Amino acid sequence: MAERVGKNLWRLDIPLVGNPLKNLNSYLLTGPRSLLIDTGFRQGPCRAAMERQLEEIGVDRDRLDIFLTHLHSDHTGLAPELIRPGCRVYIGRVDGARLTAPDQEGRWRTIFTEYVRDGFSPEEMERLWDTNPAKVAAPPPWDGYTFLEDGDVLTYGESRLRCVLTPGHTPGYLCLYDEESRRLFCGDHVLFHITPNICRWDGVEDSLGDYLRSLERVKSLEVTELLPAHRSETGDLCRRAEELAAHHARRIENAWETVRRRPGLTAYEIAGHMAWSIRCRSWEDFPLTQKFFAVGEALAHLDYLEARGRVERRERAGKWTYHALTGNTNIL
Structure with missing residues (x-):
């Protein structure tokens, strides 16, 4: 059910069935022309919930x-089918270029090939080909997006x-900031209860370093209302940004100690030795999709260490392995 959370502002609860994230908070600013922020997966349960709640609110779909x-599929999946003639779908230029790049199938094949080099078996990646929601629940090819840049302003009603x-969670992530109401639509950039x-x-040297700098950037905004994309929890922006930075400092240390104590492991093997907040007895018990995301996160922390001269990557029998480097002991 849609929930009114402010004047002309609604939160739509979009279920992410079978996904650990559980739900997407899609936000709707209503007025003479309305703005929907994020859409859910291109899946039946998301589609049904979105259509039902838009109808409950009574929004004019021809002015939405x-x-x-x-660009993540739980935020973009339904956009091309929800939009009507004369309406726009906005996304940041950097992420939009990735979302609309030709040969998306080939792009995913390249990603999966790289993950095999990082320690997955070819059989594991083939099993993910038709089951990973990041791939299968993404929007179909579509070229109708309107690209935005940092600092661009959208006006809807009084907002x-x-x-x-x-950047960080994705290379071209955009938050929306309403300075007058001190409201920040932060999406996945800042989450509570989960991280x-x-x-x-690909093409980004240090996505974790980018993310930590982005946390510092939003801390300078005057925000009294923070609207995240997942779960019901919210809170203080500066405090949570500091908690997230501390979380990654611990994970950087965890990755570093794993490489130092166990030289020559792949990212897949390193991820298996790192600490994760998941109800599994061992790395072997991780669902395959969660292994995919855990290895991706381990790689971001290894890239952070490599960019600072703390580890190096070496190729061995077609796999990338990691080794600690001596010298400067400052890893943050």
Whole structure:
């Protein structure tokens, strides 16, 4: 059921069935022209919940635009089918370029090939080909997006929403900031109870370093209302940003100690020795999709260490392995 959370502002609860995230908080600003922020997977339960709640609110679908915080499929999946003629789907230029790049199938094959080099077996990656929601629940190829840049402003009713570039969770992540109401639509950039997944991105040297800098950037905003994309929890922006930075400091240390004590492991093997908040007795018990995200996060932390000269990557029998380097002991 849609929940009114402010004047002309609604939160739509979109279920992510079978996914540990459980739900997506999609936000709707209503007025003469309305703005929907994020959409859910391209899956039946998301579609049904979105359609039902938009109907409950009574929004004019012919005057409804969509803003996508980033390219992940739980945020973008339904956008092309929800939009109507004369309406716009906004996304940041950096993420939009990735979302609309030609040969998406080939792009995923390249990603899966790299994950085999990082320690997955070819059989594991083939099993993920038709089951990973990041791939199978993404929007179909579509070229109707309107690209936005850092600092661009969208005006809907009484809300002037400034785009704030916060790379890390994705390379071109955009938050929306309403300075007058001191409201920040932060999506996955800042979450409570759970932490945003920070993974390696092709063409990005240090996505974790980008994320930590982005946390510092949003701390400078005056925010009294923080609207995250998952779960019902919210709270103080600065305090939570500091907690997230501390969480990653611990995980950096965890990755570093694993490499130092066990030289020559792949990222897959390193992830198996790291600490994760998941109800599994061992790495072998992890669901395969969760292994995919855990290895991606381990890679981001290894990239952070490599960028600071603390580890190096070496190829061995077609696999990438990691080794600690001596010298500067400052890893943060």
